[in-house]
Each structure stands twice: as structure tokens, then as C-alpha cells.
Amino acid sequence: MAKFSSSAPGSMPYIPADVTNLKAKYRRESRLADTEDTIAYFEEKAKGDADFFFRIRLVDEDHVRNMYWVDGAARRAYKHLRDCILFDVTYLTNMYKMPRAPFIGINNHNQSLQFGCGLVRNEDTDGYTWLFKTFLKCMGGLALMNIITYQDFSMRAGIEEVFPLAVHRHCRCHIIKKAEETLGPFFDDRPELHKTFELCVDHSLTVEEIERSWTAMIETYQVQDNETLTSLWEKRMYWVPAYFMQCFFPFLETTQCSEGFNAVLKWYVSPSNSLLQFAKQYTTLQQKILGSEL
Known part of the structure; x- marks a missing residue:
């Protein structure tokens, strides 16, 4: 069996830096x-x-x-x-x-x-x-x-x-999931706005339709100052289906x-x-x- 020295730590032949190296x-x-x-x-x-x-x-x-x-x-x-x-x-x-x-x-x-x-x-x-x-x-x-x-x-x-x-x-789901961190409580207090938002995003078939519906939604519910909705709108070409419906995105x-x-x-x-x-x-x-x- 190996024997261990009882000498003081200062007399050991290595230091912590040696172990790290x-x-x-x-x-x-x-x-x-x-x-x-x-x-x-x-x-x-x-x-x-x-x-x-x-x-x-x-x-x-x-x-x-x-x-x-x-x-x-x-x-x-x-x-x-x-x-x-x-x-x-x-x-x-x-x-x-x-x-x-x-x-x-x-x-x-x-x-x-x-x-x-x-x-x-x-x-x-x-x-x-x-x-x-x-x-x-x-x-x-x-x-x-x-x-x-x-x-x-x-x-x-x-x-x-x-x-x-x-x-x-x-990815639309990823963007919506991130937005819901702030929109979730906001929509909870405004169920009609939430329903209108989903209809606008999911059921608009053309660019003209989504832009018309979105503008009407913002004006109807007076949410022009909501930063999350504004950010989503600025990025709309990357996640709203109507903007790339003619492309193949399975x-x-x-x-x-x-x-x-x-x-x-x-x-x-x-x-x-x-x-x-x-x-x-x-x-x-x-x-x-x-x-x-x-």
C-alpha cells in the first residue's frame, strides 16, 4: 500500500498550478x-x-x-x-x-x-x-x-x-413564442385583440390583406404604442406567411x-x-x- 508523507503542505513537490497545467x-x-x-x-x-x-x-x-x-x-x-x-x-x-x-x-x-x-x-x-x-x-x-x-x-x-x-x-413559432413573453399578459386583458391578431396573421392570403387587416387592428384597439407589436410588424416579411406564400416552405x-x-x-x-x-x-x-x- 502506498505511504503518504505527513510533512507540511509547504514541503510537497507540486503546487495547485502544476495540477492545473x-x-x-x-x-x-x-x-x-x-x-x-x-x-x-x-x-x-x-x-x-x-x-x-x-x-x-x-x-x-x-x-x-x-x-x-x-x-x-x-x-x-x-x-x-x-x-x-x-x-x-x-x-x-x-x-x-x-x-x-x-x-x-x-x-x-x-x-x-x-x-x-x-x-x-x-x-x-x-x-x-x-x-x-x-x-x-x-x-x-x-x-x-x-x-x-x-x-x-x-x-x-x-x-x-x-x-x-x-x-x-x-421560424414563426419561435418568434411568436418569444413575443408572447410580453404579449401574453397583454392579450389576456384583451381577448378580442388576441383573436383578431391570430386571424390577421394566420388567415391573410395576400400582402394587401395582411397590411389592411393589421392597420385596422392597430387602429381599432388603439395599440399604436405597443413595442412588441411594432417590432413584430417591422419583421413581418420574415415570419408572416402572406409574404412568402408563393415560395415552398414546408x-x-x-x-x-x-x-x-x-x-x-x-x-x-x-x-x-x-x-x-x-x-x-x-x-x-x-x-x-x-x-x-x-
């Missing part, structure tokens, strides 16, 4: 091994799938900043099913707390498809722009047509730069879609996963999705 060293070695193993896994996948694609952006030799990969089946499907893409980064899936960023499409059977997956360390314009440019290059320069996301200005800037012709819209209710997808993802991955573990579990999930389509 040693732990940092082990973390660096672990990250480096994880990155190398993940690259090796992708290279092995590429041997059996000529259309497999991956890119990893490093800050240094052991620090992944961005990553994107996609299998050949998904790349081929994208050519015919690029009408609308849901891009959701609201779920953390690895030990480095990097949000996963799948590109989700929809097939002719109303089933969700994954057109590859990205990881972003910094949710800023630079990170999103790199990811979108990598996606576009992977897909042979064939840009997506419509994209729906959560409300994020950094993401919007990246989309405008890389996909300038795409119609970009925000993911208008993205909250249900993305939450459902995340629920499935949780069966396969854990926030404690390494990069390699996540990549392998993503492959398992993708095979299940392709099997369901068949």
Missing part, C-alpha cells in the same frame, strides 16, 4: 487524438463512398473551429430536393459544447432528410459564412432556394453573402420539426460525445433515415 496537457492530448481519429474516420468513409465529403477548419492543431461532412447519398438527393432547407443550431451534441448544425431537407414522402452536418464553435458571421460556403462548394455550386432558420443576425449575414438569391425566412412550423428531429437525435448522441463518437452516431442515424425512405 497537467490537466490542461491531458485535455490538449485528448483533443488532438480526437481530431486525428475523426479525420481518419472520415478518410475511411471516403474510401467506400466516392462522393463522401468533409472539411475541418482548425484554429491550431488540436482545436476544431468548424466542421462539415456529408455522405454521397445525401449529396445526390440534394440535387433534386433543394427547394427548402431547415437550418437549426439549437442543440449541443459533444463534449466541446459545439452546436451541431444539420442541413435538413424534405423528400417526396414528407420525410426529413439530412444534407450533411456541421459543427460551429463560434456562432458568429465568420463561422456561419465558412459553413455555408463549404456547403455550397460540396454541392457543386448548386445553391439552396429557400431556407428557414431561427432569428439570428450573424446567421442572416452569412446567408445573404453566400446565398444572395435564396428566400430566407424565420417547415413553416419549424419548432415542431426541429424539436422532433432533436428528439430522435438524442437517442443516438449525448452532450458528452467526442467528435468521433458524434460522427459515428450521425452515420447510424443517417442510415436509419435512408432506410425509412426506402
Whole structure:
């Protein structure tokens, strides 16, 4: 059995900083091994799938900043099913707390498809722009047509730069849910206004109709000074259906879609996963999705 010295703490051969440095060293070695193993896994996948694609952006030799990969089946499907893409980064899936960023499409059977997956360390314009440019290059320069996301200005800037012709819209449920934090009590005291608001937003079929109905609502209930309603109106082109009814947006209710997808993802991955573990579990999930389509 090991014997422990009874000498005073000051005589010990190390200090707390030494322990901290040693732990940092082990973390660096672990990250480096994880990155190398993940690259090796992708290279092995590429041997059996000529259309497999991956890119990893490093800050240094052991620090992944961005990553994107996609299998050949998904790349081929994208050519015919690029009408609308849901891009959701609201779920953390690895030990480095990097949000996963799948590109989700929809097939002719109303089933969700994954057109590859990205990881972003910094949710800023630079990170999103790199990811979108990598996606576009992977897909042979064939840009997506419509994209729906959560409300994020950094993401919007990246989309405008890389996909300038795409119609970009925000998740209506997410916007309404956020607005209800202040509108909820306001509507509770004004049930008729709440009913008129829902009719105006959900049942207006043209731009002229929504603008006429909204103006009438504001004047009838004298709510010109409500900041939340004013903010919603200023952003109306991004979430009110009448403004993009002629475009293909099957993911208008993205909250249900993305939450459902995340629920499935949780069966396969854990926030404690390494990069390699996540990549392998993503492959398992993708095979299940392709099997369901068949």
C-alpha cells in the first residue's frame, strides 16, 4: 500500500498550478487524438463512398473551429430536393459544447432528410459564412432556394453573402413564442385583440390583406404604442406567411420539426460525445433515415 508523507503542505513537490497545467496537457492530448481519429474516420468513409465529403477548419492543431461532412447519398438527393432547407443550431451534441448544425431537407414522402452536418464553435458571421460556403462548394455550386432558420443576425449575414438569391425566412413559432413573453399578459386583458391578431396573421392570403387587416387592428384597439407589436410588424416579411406564400416552405412550423428531429437525435448522441463518437452516431442515424425512405 502506498505511504503518504505527513510533512507540511509547504514541503510537497507540486503546487495547485502544476495540477492545473497537467490537466490542461491531458485535455490538449485528448483533443488532438480526437481530431486525428475523426479525420481518419472520415478518410475511411471516403474510401467506400466516392462522393463522401468533409472539411475541418482548425484554429491550431488540436482545436476544431468548424466542421462539415456529408455522405454521397445525401449529396445526390440534394440535387433534386433543394427547394427548402431547415437550418437549426439549437442543440449541443459533444463534449466541446459545439452546436451541431444539420442541413435538413424534405423528400417526396414528407420525410426529413439530412444534407450533411456541421459543427460551429463560434456562432458568429465568420463561422456561419465558412459553413455555408463549404456547403455550397460540396454541392457543386448548386445553391439552396429557400431556407428557414431561427432569428439570428450573424446567421442572416452569412446567408445573404453566400446565398444572395435564396428566400430566407424565420421560424414563426419561435418568434411568436418569444413575443408572447410580453404579449401574453397583454392579450389576456384583451381577448378580442388576441383573436383578431391570430386571424390577421394566420388567415391573410395576400400582402394587401395582411397590411389592411393589421392597420385596422392597430387602429381599432388603439395599440399604436405597443413595442412588441411594432417590432413584430417591422419583421413581418420574415415570419408572416402572406409574404412568402408563393415560395415552398414546408417547415413553416419549424419548432415542431426541429424539436422532433432533436428528439430522435438524442437517442443516438449525448452532450458528452467526442467528435468521433458524434460522427459515428450521425452515420447510424443517417442510415436509419435512408432506410425509412426506402
